[in-house]
Each structure stands twice: as structure tokens, then as C-alpha cells.
Amino acid sequence: MRATGTTTSTGASAGARTVRSRLPWAVIGLWIVVLAVSAVFAGKLNGAKHDDAVDYLPASAQSTQVAKIQKEMSGGSSTDLVLVYDRAGGLTAADRAAADRQTAALEKAYPLAGARPAAVASKDGRTLIVPVSVAESAGKPEDVVKAVRDRLATDRPAGLTIDVGGPGAAQGDAKEVFASIDGTLLLSTAGIVALLLILTYRSPFLWLVPLAVVGVAAGTAMALVYGMVQAFGLTVSDMSSSVMTVLIFGAGTDYALLLISRYRDELRRVPEPYEAMRAALRGVGPAVLTSAATVVAGLLCLLAADLNSSRGLGPVGAVGIVCALAAMTTLLPAVLVLLGRRVFWPLVPAYGSPSRAGxxxxxxxxxxxxxxxxxxxxxxxxxxxxxxxxxxxxxxxxxxxxxxxxxPESVAADHILHRAFPERSTQAITVVVPTDRAAAAKAAVSGTAGVAGAETGRSGGGWTEISAYPAAAPDTTGEKDTIERLRVTTTPDHGLVGGASAQRIDTASxxxxxxxxxxxxxxxxxxxxxxxxxxxxxxxxxxxxxxxxxxxxxxxxxxxxxxxxxxxxxxxxxxxxxxxxxxxxxxxxxxxxxxxxxxxxxxxxxxxxxxxxxxxxxxxxxxxxxxxxxxxxxxxxxxxxxxxxxxxxxxxxxxxxxxxxxxxxxxxxxxxxxxxxxxxxxxxxxxxxPTPHEGAxxxxxxxxx
Known part of the structure; x- marks a missing residue:
């Protein structure tokens, strides 16, 4: 009987040792599979992002409805540019000839939307502007803007400043900036976290473990977010993607600090790294789980927001937190257990040694x-x-x-425009009305207080586009008041008011x-x-x-x-x-x-x-x-x-x-x-x-x- 009991106990101990030796490898193997699958989709997230102001707004906003109608017109939506020619001493005949040549070349090179480009000179004779609307079929705004700027740079009279501004140029400049964010942010965040971990642990090896694990969590989160975009049409911007990266590195490293700190103390109490990790997980698990749940709950409250960028940030950030939590409570413990005490070198926590934490x-x-x-x-x-x-x-x-x-160049161009044309804004407010009411609507728009002029543009899909030029400069109280008045005066003609300035007003509201x-x-x-x-x-x-x-x-x-x-x-x-x-x-x-x-x-x-x-x-x-x-x-x-x-x-x-x-x-x-x-x-x-083990x-x- 006693021999049988001993055999059973020995068999149970052997089975436990087998589980201890295999479980960390099984966890790591599972994460390798997850990482391999994630690598296929994580890189596709960049192509699924939306950073246009109109993409941030709810479908009910007037500016969103205007943008949708414009896409359905002939040529679709457009990249609206303003070519700005400026010479401090006044434009010369050669400058004007260069502007004519370049405008003609652009008409041949690109499909244009709306009215034919027409030059407008400032009263002081120093500045000349040419509004150009390039049709959507020409390509992405950032590509069009870059190509137009390259063309203008090859035929520039000495001393003449040529800038490309307008809403399309601003959008193109923003896209270029956003394209550089991901790499810069990832490298900077990883560098900061690595430095802080080295200073915290004072070990040449230990800092690599949580940093590598948080990198796995980031890749997994990107793949999951891309899947949500495809499955649910989630709006993901560069802002939400950037914040997710920061959240994963910040929160994930916090969880790692808590777990590793507790694990190091347990190694002084327990001889086996596996048992020390189990005790550490039991100790910090409730606090870490609750803190993660709190962050996730707070982020998911953003689903109640109307602004697409805010509503999309909620689940994006929540996915990042969940991935960080999962990696730090499964993959990190498995790697640490396999590496054993030596990962803390040179400050190895020996079994039975007193805590060195001050x-x-x-x-x-x-x-x-x-x-x-x-x-x-x-x-x-x-x-x-x-x-x-x-x-x-x-x-x-x-x-x-x-x-x-x-x-950027688009902002420099706007500054010149504000100086050269103080009597009216050069950024049009877009009004779309049913085509059968276009004449009456244009009269109403032109007669609205604060409108310096109005022009009829494209028609298509039963709608006609009217460009209204406010007397006030962009992003001023005067322009905002003009937009609000236009929304009132065009209501009888079933008009909708949009454009870049209207989008910003709708975003703020x-x-x-x-x-x-x-x-x-x-x-x-x-x-x-x-x-x-x-x-x-x-x-x-x-x-x-x-x-x-x-x-x-x-x-x-x-x-x-x-x-x-x-x-x-x-x-x-x-x-x-x-x-x-x-x-x-x-x-x-x-x-x-x-x-x-x-x-x-x-x-x-x-x-x-x-x-x-x-x-x-x-x-x-x-x-x-x-x-x-x-x-x-x-x-x-x-x-x-x-x-x-x-x-x-x-x-x-x-x-x-x-x-x-x-x-x-x-x-x-x-x-x-x-x-x-x-x-x-x-x-x-x-x-x-009471403690589960007497005397422990x-x-x-x-x-x-």
C-alpha cells in the first residue's frame, strides 16, 4: 500500500514536471502562429486608414452629404488647388507668360473638374492666382499635388515664388505627414521604452524580453484592427493608429513592470521559476485585469460618439489594450520561465535572499x-x-x-492669399442644390450677407454645385457666421452647405x-x-x-x-x-x-x-x-x-x-x-x-x- 502510494505520488510529480516543462513551449508556439498570421495582415492597415476631415464626420452632417454628392457628379470629387504666383517687386510679363504656359500644360496633363482655370490678379499687381480643380480620376490628392509642384518647379522665372495651395494641397501635405508617422512613432516609442527598461532593471538582457513581447502585441493588434475594418467598416485614422501604438507600449510595459517586479520577489521565496511565476500571476493578476478592464471600458464608451474618428478610436484602443494584456500575461511569463533566474543578471534574485528593493x-x-x-x-x-x-x-x-x-507649402500659399486678397476669402464655400432650383439658389447665395461672390460650377446626378466666396478670411467668426446664414437661406431651395471650412465647423459641433x-x-x-x-x-x-x-x-x-x-x-x-x-x-x-x-x-x-x-x-x-x-x-x-x-x-x-x-x-x-x-x-x-499552505x-x- 505504501509502495503504491509512493508510486502514485512519484507519477503525479513526474506529470507535473512534464506540464511545467512543456507549457511554456506550448504558449510560445501558439504565439509564433499568431505572429505569423498577424504579419500577413498588419502591414495592410496603412492602406485602410482615412484621414480626410469628411471621413471623421457622421453621415448626417451637411458637409458629409455635400462630399458624397460631389463624388456622384461628373468626374467625381476633385482635388482643389490654387496656384499662387508672387513677386515682391510686382509680377513681370515673363511671370504672367509662365503662369499661362503652366496652366495650359496642366489642362492637357490632367482631367479637370468644374470651370476652366482663370487667372485672378491682386490689386497691387504682386500676386496672381489660378484656381484649378483636378478630377478624382487623376489620382490621390497627395500624388497629384506632388506631381503639380514638380511640373511648376521646372519652369520658374528667377525671383518668382510659385506655391501650390488650396484645400487639395492642404490635404496632400497632411497625407505626406501622416505617411511618415508610423515609422517615426514606432522607432521613437521603442527607443524610449528600451532606455527606461534598461535604467529600471540595470540588466543587459532583461529589457529585451518585455520590449520584444510588446512588439508582438503591437503586430497582433494591427492585424486585428485591419480585420475589424474589413468586417465592420471601422474608421481608422493615423491618429487612432498612433494612439493605439502608444497605448500598447505604455500599458504593456506597465503590466510587464508589475509582473516582473512580483516575479523577482517570488524567486527569492520559491526555488522553481515556474512556481514563482504562478505565484506572481496570482498576486498581480486581479489588479492588472481590473486596470485593463477599466481602460477598455472607458475606451468603448467612445462608441457612443458621433465623430467617426473618436468612435473608431474606442475599439482600436481597446484591441491594443487586450493584446497587450494577453501578451504580458501569457507570452512574457512563458519566456521568463524558460530563461530562468539568469535573465536578471547581474542582479540575480537568489532563492532565500532578502529583497533588495529600496x-x-x-x-x-x-x-x-x-x-x-x-x-x-x-x-x-x-x-x-x-x-x-x-x-x-x-x-x-x-x-x-x-x-x-x-x-508646409500649402500654408505658405494661404498666407500669401490672405495678404493679397483681403477683401474676400479665396477658399470657397461649396453649396449643392437640386439642378432645377439652381438659378434661384444662386441668387439667394449671392444675396446672403457676408458673401462676396458666387459662381455656378458642375452639375450631375440632379445636383448643381455653387461656389460661394465669403468676405471674411477662412477660420474666422465672420466666415462661420456666413456659413450658418447660407445654411438658413438655402434651406427653401433644399441646398446643402459644405467645403473645408464647413467640415471644421461640423467637426467642432x-x-x-x-x-x-x-x-x-x-x-x-x-x-x-x-x-x-x-x-x-x-x-x-x-x-x-x-x-x-x-x-x-x-x-x-x-x-x-x-x-x-x-x-x-x-x-x-x-x-x-x-x-x-x-x-x-x-x-x-x-x-x-x-x-x-x-x-x-x-x-x-x-x-x-x-x-x-x-x-x-x-x-x-x-x-x-x-x-x-x-x-x-x-x-x-x-x-x-x-x-x-x-x-x-x-x-x-x-x-x-x-x-x-x-x-x-x-x-x-x-x-x-x-x-x-x-x-x-x-x-x-x-x-x-487564510493562506493556502500552512507555514508558507x-x-x-x-x-x-
């Missing part, structure tokens, strides 16, 4: 906070609240000419509506998830209120630096909503790590002060490391040549740092100390469950460094 700084901070909670809470709240006052200094809506951090709807949804989703995890109503309320304050302060800092320091003349309409979603969803992660640990201490019998001190000491280091990594990855967006990306990257990065080193370190611990057990209302956490060492704290 927590002295956060121990002193914890003592200070619980010793003076009223002063700490008041000082931190006043400081963060004062920063939030900077919101009043935020610039207005971002104008088309201010979209780029540098000055839709963004405002989305903010009023999505922000409460995000707050509700985050609150409910926190309530479920912490089994409290007060603690989730405290964390969500703190994150709203952080968001306001981050925008306030933006108000202090965007205009006065960076020289930006406006903010993107979607910045408040998107920064709110990311700061609340991502920032609550750190609150989860802190409050979850505090709750565990309370369940163990610790009082409010003791639980706050231990939670701050235990999680402070890893939260600081994770916050720095996340902020650094979002700062990479500031290296891109688009003002909206710079603004978003800086606001989110500043908010994360503010949350990490002020709110999560001082404000929240001080508030929990003052609230005491009331923070767990309507109940107090019960006693902790107590596990390291959740998220301990």
Missing part, C-alpha cells in the same frame, strides 16, 4: 502624509486646483493653417456633443468597475474625483504652455474628450494598485493610518516607474509634426506625471487617512482568507517593486 523614500512619504493629512490634502488640492485654472487660457479652435508644427455624452458614460463605467473591485462606494468616488481634477489640471497646464511657450494658436476640438478618456481610464490604474493594497491591509486588521502607509510604501516604487514609462510613451506624440498630436501627447503625459507624483502619492493617501474606515462605506473589508511565507504585496 522603499525608504515612500516609507518616509507615508509617515509624513499620515502625520499631517489635513495639511497635505489642502496643499495638494490647492496646487492641482490652481493648475486647473489655466483652462481659461486655452486658445480657441485650431485653424487649418495652424495644423502643422512647421509651415459634433465634438462638443460627443463630450457631453461620452464623459458621463466614462465616469459611470469607471465608477462601477472600481466599486466592484473595492466593494465600496466612497473609495471609487474619491478616485474618480481625483482623476477629473487631474484632467482639469493637465488641460490647465496646456493653457499655460500651448500659446505662450509653444506658440500654438488653437487646440483640436477633440482634445478635451480624448484626453479625458485616456487620463481617467489610465490614471485609475494607479489608484487600483494603491487602493487594492490598502484594502488588503485593512482586511488583515490594520488601521487606516497603517494600511495607508503600507500601501504607499509597497506600491509607490512600481507606480512611479509605471507612471514615468506611460508618460514617456505619450510624450513621443509630441515629436510628431502635427499640433493636435503634440497637444494630446503633452496633456496626457503631464496628467499621468501629476497623478503619479502628486495625486496618487499625496492627495489620495491623505484623503483616505482622514476618511478612515469610512472610505470602505457601506462596509468594512472582512478578514483576509506571506506573499509580497500586489504591485510591489
Amino acid at each position: 522603499r525608504g523614500v515612500y516609507r518616509r512619504i507615508g509617515t509624513f502624509v499620515v502625520g499631517r493629512p489635513v495639511a497635505v490634502l489642502a496643499a495638494s488640492a490647492v496646487a492641482v486646483g490652481a493648475l486647473a485654472l489655466g483652462i481659461g487660457n486655452l486658445p480657441g479652435a485650431l485653424h487649418q493653417d495652424d495644423t502643422f508644427t512647421s509651415t 459634433t465634438s462638443s456633443r460627443d463630450s457631453r455624452l461620452v464623459i458621463p458614460l466614462v465616469l459611470a463605467a469607471v465608477f462601477l468597475l472600481l466599486a466592484a473591485l473595492l466593494r465600496s462606494l466612497v473609495a471609487p468616488l474619491l478616485l474618480t474625483a481625483a482623476m477629473v481634477l487631474v484632467w482639469a489640471a493637465a488641460l490647465g497646464i496646456g493653457g499655460l504652455i500651448f500659446g505662450p511657450i509653444l506658440g500654438f494658436h488653437g487646440i483640436d476640438p477633440g482634445l478635451p474628450l480624448l484626453s479625458f478618456v485616456f487620463l481617467v481610464a489610465l490614471g485609475v490604474d494607479y489608484g487600483i494598485f494603491l487602493m487594492h493594497r490598502m484594502r488588503e491591509e485593512t482586511r488583515g486588521g490594520a488601521g487606516p493610518k497603517r494600511s495607508t502607509m503600507v500601501a504607499l510604501e509597497s506600491t509607490g516604487g512600481v507606480i512611479a516607474s509605471a507612471g514615468i514609462v506611460l508618460a514617456a510613451t505619450f510624450t513621443v506624440l509630441a515629436s510628431l509634426p502635427l499640433v493636435m498630436m503634440v497637444e494630446m501627447g503633452l496633456v496626457i503625459a503631464l496628467g499621468v506625471l501629476l497623478d503619479t507624483f502628486v495625486v496618487r502619492t499625496f492627495l489620495v493617501p491623505a484623503a483616505t487617512t482622514l476618511l478612515g474606515d469610512r472610505v470602505w462605506y457601506p462596509g468594512r473589508p472582512g478578514p483576509a482568507a 511565507p506571506a506573499p509580497a504585496p500586489v504591485g510591489a517593486p
Whole structure:
């Protein structure tokens, strides 16, 4: 009997060893298959992106309907260009002859839409413009613009400035900038994360493991997003794709920091790497899963948005977070187990050795906070609240000419146009009306206050196009008022008003509506998830209120630096909503790590002060490391040549740092100390469950460094 039992036990142990040796290889093999399949589709995502302003808008917007009607007209939609000839001393006969030759050459080289190009000279004789509408069949806007510029450069009289502007040129310049984003962003983000991991782990090898795993997660996410585009018609822009990349690297590295930190502590307690990893996953799993679920829930709230770019960002970002979570909780553990302790060289965590993690700084901070909670809470709240006052200094809506951090040719051309033709805008407002009402509609358009002139253009599909030239410059209050009046005056003739300026107005209006709807949804989703995890109503309320304050302060800092320091003349309409979603969803992660640990201490019998001190000491280091990594990855967006990306990257990065080193370190611990057990209302956490193995060492704290 005893021999049989021994045989059975030996067989079970052998079976367990077999599972331990094979499971990591099986997980890696599965990911190799996933990566091989993903590689086929990930590269196709670039071709599925949409970055035109009209693609961002809902189908109900007038400017969207106008763009759709234009596509159905003869020649389809067009690339609208303005050739701008300028000489400081006044145009010469040779300059005008060159303009005529070039215009004639373009008429032969490209199918044109609308009226034949006609030159218009400025009153001072210095500038000549030629509006040209190239039909859609000629090619993509960016290709057409580049080819036209190359043609004009070959026949340029000395001293004559020739620029290509207009909506089509602006679109082409934007496309060129977007085309360079993916590679720059990926390399910059990977470089920043690699540097921070090297500094964190001080190992020549360990940093490569999480970096490689997060790269696998990024490739998998790109393939899945491409599949969603094909299956569901999801709108993916370069902005949403860029944010997804940053999210994967930032959140994925945060998860890796938590897991590796706990795994390193477990290796000192457990002789087998496999068992140490199991213990590490059990320890950090609930916090990591809840934090990922919070981010995903917050992002999916964007599905309620009307703006296609915001609505598309929700599932795109959620896919990125899910892929990062999956890779960091399966592939990363498998690789680390196979590499064993030596991956930590030269700081190898030997079995039975004491922890080398230094927590002295956060121990002193914890003592200070619980010793003076009223002063700490008041000082931190006043400081963060004062920063939030900077919101009043935020610039207005971002104008088309201010979209780029540098000055592309289309913007330079617009500046010349504004100077040469101050009496009216050179950017037409497009009005489409039923053809049988075109005459009456043109009369109504011409008689509208603020319209300097109107011209009838193409017809097709039962519609006629009217170009209305406002007296006010583009992106001004005067132009906006003119567009609103045109929408009223053309209503009796069933007219629709669109064009580049109308698209920006519709975008701002839709963004405002989305903010009023999505922000409460995000707050509700985050609150409910926190309530479920912490089994409290007060603690989730405290964390969500703190994150709203952080968001306001981050925008306030933006108000202090965007205009006065960076020289930006406006903010993107979607910045408040998107920064709110990311700061609340991502920032609550750190609150989860802190409050979850505090709750565990309370369940163990610790009082409010003791639980706050231990939670701050235990999680402070890893939260600081994770916050720095996340902020650094979002700062990479500031290296891109688009003002909206710079603004978003800086606001989110500043908010994360503010949350990490002020709110999560001082404000929240001080508030929990003052609230005491009331923070767990309507109940107090019960006693902790007994340890599963009698005499086993107590596990390291959740998220301990």
C-alpha cells in the first residue's frame, strides 16, 4: 500500500514536471502562429486608414452629404488647388507668360473638374492666382499635388515664388505627414521604452524580453484592427493608429513592470521559476485585469460618439489594450520561465535572499502624509486646483493653417492669399442644390450677407454645385457666421452647405456633443468597475474625483504652455474628450494598485493610518516607474509634426506625471487617512482568507517593486 502510494505520488510529480516543462513551449508556439498570421495582415492597415476631415464626420452632417454628392457628379470629387504666383517687386510679363504656359500644360496633363482655370490678379499687381480643380480620376490628392509642384518647379522665372495651395494641397501635405508617422512613432516609442527598461532593471538582457513581447502585441493588434475594418467598416485614422501604438507600449510595459517586479520577489521565496511565476500571476493578476478592464471600458464608451474618428478610436484602443494584456500575461511569463533566474543578471534574485528593493523614500512619504493629512490634502488640492485654472487660457479652435508644427507649402500659399486678397476669402464655400432650383439658389447665395461672390460650377446626378466666396478670411467668426446664414437661406431651395471650412465647423459641433455624452458614460463605467473591485462606494468616488481634477489640471497646464511657450494658436476640438478618456481610464490604474493594497491591509486588521502607509510604501516604487514609462510613451506624440498630436501627447503625459507624483502619492493617501474606515462605506473589508499552505511565507504585496 505504501509502495503504491509512493508510486502514485512519484507519477503525479513526474506529470507535473512534464506540464511545467512543456507549457511554456506550448504558449510560445501558439504565439509564433499568431505572429505569423498577424504579419500577413498588419502591414495592410496603412492602406485602410482615412484621414480626410469628411471621413471623421457622421453621415448626417451637411458637409458629409455635400462630399458624397460631389463624388456622384461628373468626374467625381476633385482635388482643389490654387496656384499662387508672387513677386515682391510686382509680377513681370515673363511671370504672367509662365503662369499661362503652366496652366495650359496642366489642362492637357490632367482631367479637370468644374470651370476652366482663370487667372485672378491682386490689386497691387504682386500676386496672381489660378484656381484649378483636378478630377478624382487623376489620382490621390497627395500624388497629384506632388506631381503639380514638380511640373511648376521646372519652369520658374528667377525671383518668382510659385506655391501650390488650396484645400487639395492642404490635404496632400497632411497625407505626406501622416505617411511618415508610423515609422517615426514606432522607432521613437521603442527607443524610449528600451532606455527606461534598461535604467529600471540595470540588466543587459532583461529589457529585451518585455520590449520584444510588446512588439508582438503591437503586430497582433494591427492585424486585428485591419480585420475589424474589413468586417465592420471601422474608421481608422493615423491618429487612432498612433494612439493605439502608444497605448500598447505604455500599458504593456506597465503590466510587464508589475509582473516582473512580483516575479523577482517570488524567486527569492520559491526555488522553481515556474512556481514563482504562478505565484506572481496570482498576486498581480486581479489588479492588472481590473486596470485593463477599466481602460477598455472607458475606451468603448467612445462608441457612443458621433465623430467617426473618436468612435473608431474606442475599439482600436481597446484591441491594443487586450493584446497587450494577453501578451504580458501569457507570452512574457512563458519566456521568463524558460530563461530562468539568469535573465536578471547581474542582479540575480537568489532563492532565500532578502529583497533588495529600496522603499525608504515612500516609507518616509507615508509617515509624513499620515502625520499631517489635513495639511497635505489642502496643499495638494490647492496646487492641482490652481493648475486647473489655466483652462481659461486655452486658445480657441485650431485653424487649418495652424495644423502643422512647421509651415508646409500649402500654408505658405494661404498666407500669401490672405495678404493679397483681403477683401474676400479665396477658399470657397461649396453649396449643392437640386439642378432645377439652381438659378434661384444662386441668387439667394449671392444675396446672403457676408458673401462676396458666387459662381455656378458642375452639375450631375440632379445636383448643381455653387461656389460661394465669403468676405471674411477662412477660420474666422465672420466666415462661420456666413456659413450658418447660407445654411438658413438655402434651406427653401433644399441646398446643402459644405467645403473645408464647413467640415471644421461640423467637426467642432459634433465634438462638443460627443463630450457631453461620452464623459458621463466614462465616469459611470469607471465608477462601477472600481466599486466592484473595492466593494465600496466612497473609495471609487474619491478616485474618480481625483482623476477629473487631474484632467482639469493637465488641460490647465496646456493653457499655460500651448500659446505662450509653444506658440500654438488653437487646440483640436477633440482634445478635451480624448484626453479625458485616456487620463481617467489610465490614471485609475494607479489608484487600483494603491487602493487594492490598502484594502488588503485593512482586511488583515490594520488601521487606516497603517494600511495607508503600507500601501504607499509597497506600491509607490512600481507606480512611479509605471507612471514615468506611460508618460514617456505619450510624450513621443509630441515629436510628431502635427499640433493636435503634440497637444494630446503633452496633456496626457503631464496628467499621468501629476497623478503619479502628486495625486496618487499625496492627495489620495491623505484623503483616505482622514476618511478612515469610512472610505470602505457601506462596509468594512472582512478578514483576509487564510493562506493556502500552512507555514508558507506571506506573499509580497500586489504591485510591489
